[in-house]
Amino acid sequence: LQFVESGGGLVQTGGSLRLSCAASDFSLGIYDIGWFRQAAGKEREGVSCISNDSGKSYYADSVKGRFTISRDNTKNAVYLQMSNLSSEDSAVYYCKQVPMCTAIQLQRMLRADSWGQGTQVTVSS
Numbered sequence: 585l586q587f588v589e590s591g592g593g594l595v596q597t598g599g600s601l602r603l604s605c606a607a608s609d610f611s612l613g614i615y616d617i618g619w620f621r622q623a624a625g626k627e628r629e630g631v632s633c634i635s636n637d638s639g640k641s642y643y644a645d646s647v648k649g650r651f652t653i654s655r656d657n658t659k660n661a662v663y664l665q666m667s668n669l670s671s672e673d674s675a676v677y678y679c680k681q682v683p684m685c686t687a688i689q690l691q692r693m694l695r696a697d698s699w700g701q702g703t704q705v706t707v708s709s
Contacts, residue, residue, distance in 0.1 A: 592703030605679030630690035
């Protein structure tokens with residue numbers, strides 16, 4: 585499964601960005617999808633996930649209240665709306681399927697070997 589992340593860029597502290605996750609050759613709609621990020625010099629971490637029917641979502645404490653995950657299965661896309669960004673949010677962001685949208689499964693997916701190119705988010709002060 586190959587995912588394509590987009591929407592990253594340079595934004596000032598306090599600003600907002602919306603990331604998109606797409607799939608070119610399969611339907612995202614049957615999968616629970618997670619967003620992950622990896623800052624320079626740090627380990628990759630799970631940020632958020634959403635169930636295939638949008639009925640369930642999860643957020644890491646570090647982004648709760650600032651990030652919103654959503655999906656539009658008719659457009660074969662998952663989104664991550666990020667607001668009130670700080671320098672600690674600067675990272676490469678990735679999306680990937682997760683077996684189930686839970687904190688534990690999000691953590692387990694960090695062991696995956698294959699990741700897409702991701703999209704860079706840089707927050708400047």
